[in-house]
Amino acid sequence: MKKKLTSMLVSLISLLFCSNVFMVTVPLSAIPLEKKDLAEIIREVEKKYIGDSAKGSMEMKIVTRNYTRKMSMQYWSKGKDRFLVRILSPAKDRGISTLKLRKNIWNYLPKVDRVIKIPSSMMGGSWMGSHITNDDLVKETRIAENYTFRLLKDEKSLMEIEGTPQPAAAVVWGKIVYTVAMPDLVPVEIAYFDDEGNKVRTIRYSEVKEIDGRKIPLTMEVLPLEKPNESTIIHYDSITFDVSIKDDFFSIQTLKK
Amino acid sequence: MLTLKMAFRNLWRNKRRTGLIILAMVVALSMLMLAIGILNGMMADIIASATDQYTGHIQITKEGYPDDRDLYKSMKEDQQYIKQLEAISGVVAASARLRCFGLLSAGNRTQAIEVLGVLPEEEKKVTTLSQKIIKGTFQVGPGECAIGQILAQKLGVDLNSQLVFLTSAADGSIGNDFLKVKGIFKTGSFDHDGTLALVKLPWLQDLLVYPGQIHEIALRVKNPAQSPLVSQKIPPKLSNTPLLIRPWQEILPAMKQILDFYDIYLIVLLSIFYLATGLGIINSFFMIVYERTKEFSMMLSLGTTPGEIRRLMLAEAFFMGLISVVIGGSLGFGLLSWFYFHGLDLSAWMTPITYLGATIPPVLHTQFSYQGIIYPILFLLGTSAAAAYIPAWRASRLDPVKGMRRG
Numbered sequence: 001m002k003k004k005l006t007s008m009l010v011s012l013i014s015l016l017f018c019s020n021v022f023m024v025t026v027p028l029s030a031i032p033l034e035k036k037d038l039a040e041i042i043r044e045v046e047k048k049y050i051g052d053s054a055k056g057s058m059e060m061k062i063v064t065r066n067y068t069r070k071m072s073m074q075y076w077s078k079g080k081d082r083f084l085v086r087i088l089s090p091a092k093d094r095g096i097s098t099l100k101l102r103k104n105i106w107n108y109l110p111k112v113d114r115v116i117k118i119p120s121s122m123m124g125g126s127w128m129g130s131h132i133t134n135d136d137l138v139k140e141t142r143i144a145e146n147y148t149f150r151l152l153k154d155e156k157s158l159m160e161i162e163g164t165p166q167p168a169a170a171v172v173w174g175k176i177v178y179t180v181a182m183p184d185l186v187p188v189e190i191a192y193f194d195d196e197g198n199k200v201r202t203i204r205y206s207e208v209k210e211i212d213g214r215k216i217p218l219t220m221e222v223l224p225l226e227k228p229n230e231s232t233i234i235h236y237d238s239i240t241f242d243v244s245i246k247d248d249f250f251s252i253q254t255l256k257k
Numbered sequence: 258m259l260t261l262k263m264a265f266r267n268l269w270r271n272k273r274r275t276g277l278i279i280l281a282m283v284v285a286l287s288m289l290m291l292a293i294g295i296l297n298g299m300m301a302d303i304i305a306s307a308t309d310q311y312t313g314h315i316q317i318t319k320e321g322y323p324d325d326r327d328l329y330k331s332m333k334e335d336q337q338y339i340k341q342l343e344a345i346s347g348v349v350a351a352s353a354r355l356r357c358f359g360l361l362s363a364g365n366r367t368q369a370i371e372v373l374g375v376l377p378e379e380e381k382k383v384t385t386l387s388q389k390i391i392k393g394t395f396q397v398g399p400g401e402c403a404i405g406q407i408l409a410q411k412l413g414v415d416l417n418s419q420l421v422f423l424t425s426a427a428d429g430s431i432g433n434d435f436l437k438v439k440g441i442f443k444t445g446s447f448d449h450d451g452t453l454a455l456v457k458l459p460w461l462q463d464l465l466v467y468p469g470q471i472h473e474i475a476l477r478v479k480n481p482a483q484s485p486l487v488s489q490k491i492p493p494k495l496s497n498t499p500l501l502i503r504p505w506q507e508i509l510p511a512m513k514q515i516l517d518f519y520d521i522y523l524i525v526l527l528s529i530f531y532l533a534t535g536l537g538i539i540n541s542f543f544m545i546v547y548e549r550t551k552e553f554s555m556m557l558s559l560g561t562t563p564g565e566i567r568r569l570m571l572a573e574a575f576f577m578g579l580i581s582v583v584i585g586g587s588l589g590f591g592l593l594s595w596f597y598f599h600g601l602d603l604s605a606w607m608t609p610i611t612y613l614g615a616t617i618p619p620v621l622h623t624q625f626s627y628q629g630i631i632y633p634i635l636f637l638l639g640t641s642a643a644a645a646y647i648p649a650w651r652a653s654r655l656d657p658v659k660g661m662r663r664g
Contacts (some may be wrong), residue, residue, distance in 0.1 A: 066329045066427065
């Protein structure tokens with residue numbers, strides 16, 4: 001039962017973080033020269049939603065065998081280390097917030113006025129049956145660091161890049177295949193494979209719109225392939241880039257507000 | 258008739274001898290009655306603690322629920338169905354329950370627990386948890402709970418303490434709310450005292466965002482041994498939800514095996530006990546034959562037939578048996594009654610033993626049973642007659658001439 005709770009907390013966190021799931025934390029210079037272009041493309045792709053700082057609102061719809069749930073949220077981010085998200089609706093969950101500071105995550109439950117720091121042991125599962133795991137939060141941000149990239153297809157409008165884990169890397173996926181629309185580097189689809197080479201998850205992007213000079217897909221669909229009728233869909237209602245937010249905005253005090 | 262008269266008189270010719278044999282039989286009978294009474298009591302306690310306290314005698318769940326206790330394997334809370342169940346002959350009461358698992362915290366102490374949502378007034382009729390309340394009340398309202406004594410200790414809380422409960426709700430959200438401790442129970446079972454919290458059913462349904470849903474219906478039946486028969490009368494479906502109906506013998510198969518084994522154990526115990534008693538009686542009767550060689554020889558010489566001697570001895574044994582039954586039976590009954598009301602307190606030597614979900618309390622109460630009284634008595638009468646037969650046969654075959662000289 002502990003595990004169940006753990007996994008749900010974990011997945012909440014990861015869900016809330018889905019907007020910056022694909023941050024890359026490694027400096028480009030660390031990547032070998034001949035691979036740089038592909039790694040840079042991946043990094044560009046994943047930086048799409050983040051910029052230097054951003055705020056916005058989104059709606060998340062989770063469909064599982066057992067329930068369908070819709071939430072709207074407000075978020076703020078600064079760089080790759082600071083992130084705060086707050087649930088606006090449904091009313092009963094209003095105010096539930098999550099704060100990320102580097103590798104630490106806190107949850108705030110306003111009803112019982114409690115801040116809960118998520119221990120690392122509780123970061124490995126799924127919450128609310130949403131189809132994003134915490135590994136997406138912690139490990140996906142290190143894709144460029146841990147994977148080697150190879151060009152699969154290079155057409156004028158579309159590029160397919162395959163990432164395979166470097167030998168010593170502790171990673172979740174056996175293979176990741178990015179499909180990116182050129183020339184604006186807009187993600188179209190990302191497919192995730194397990195160690196046996198089976199495709200287990202797809203993230204699909206759609207509804208591309210230009211915001212502050214960036215072309216961004218406003219809808220992101222996470223489809224777990226072993227559960228055909230389930231999905232988590234995130235839709236960005238608004239995104240504003242390069243907003244001025246102080247570093248100390250991302251604090252427990254703000255979390256509890 | 259003469260034989261009986263003589264036999265009866267013979268008994269009082271050597272009062273000490275007769276008294277000693279009777280004493281042995283009295284002690285054997287009363288102790289055996291007590292032993293069986295205590296064992297029966299222990300078995301009753303085991304069944305009661307395993308079923309009465311928490312499980313119920315019969316459980317109705319959705320098919321598959323007991324395997325993983327998945328939150329979503331639930332059924333409708335249908336009052337009509339519950340009424341229907343209570344109308345089945347042999348069923349005493351039914352209680353609907355919703356269960357979830359989560360974290361209960363007080364300050365910075367947190368425990369992983371099981372929460373059972375019940376309607377206290379219904380649950381009271383089905384299980385004995387309500388009688389195990391040592392502080393506060395069992396009648397919890399919304400936002401209130403009754404928790405086990407060990408859990409209260411672990412969290413460092415007492416009555417009216419405020420707790421925070423976190424769980425995974427049915428809509429995928431984090432169920433979180435305050436719970437006030439309104440009752441503390443002590444069952445003797447480490448599991449229940451350490452990890453169980455009782456809350457009000459509608460409150461839990463709200464918290465879990467799971468309106469009108471329950472996980473199980475626990476039933477109490479008049480005779481727990483009859484649970485499998487009663488189970489068969491229960492409709493196997495609830496508005497197309499396939500149900501799993503399990504009597505406690507199925508829920509706790511190990512417990513049933515213990516009880517089956519117990520019957521065999523009782524027979525073995527009885528046999529050993531009476532073999533020992535029987536050997537003692539045989540020994541005493543041989544002594545009688547030896548002591549009374551002269552007397553028997555005289556009787557044989559005067560024309561008493563060997564058959565009469567034999568019958569005389571058997572009659573004496575029967576009388577002694579009868580007297581022992583009266584005295585020993587009363588003594589045994591007295592002991593049974595004493596320990597039935599007062600219990601045999603072993604708490605100085607043992608703590609409650611929890612085994613396979615059942616708890617053996619340190620205070621043993623005897624339990625009356627028809628078999629536990631009749632069998633020892635019949636066994637005693639049989640044994641005394643059987644044990645007397647060989648010495649009686651010896652006495653009838655005495656050579657009167659040799660015998661007379663010996664005295």
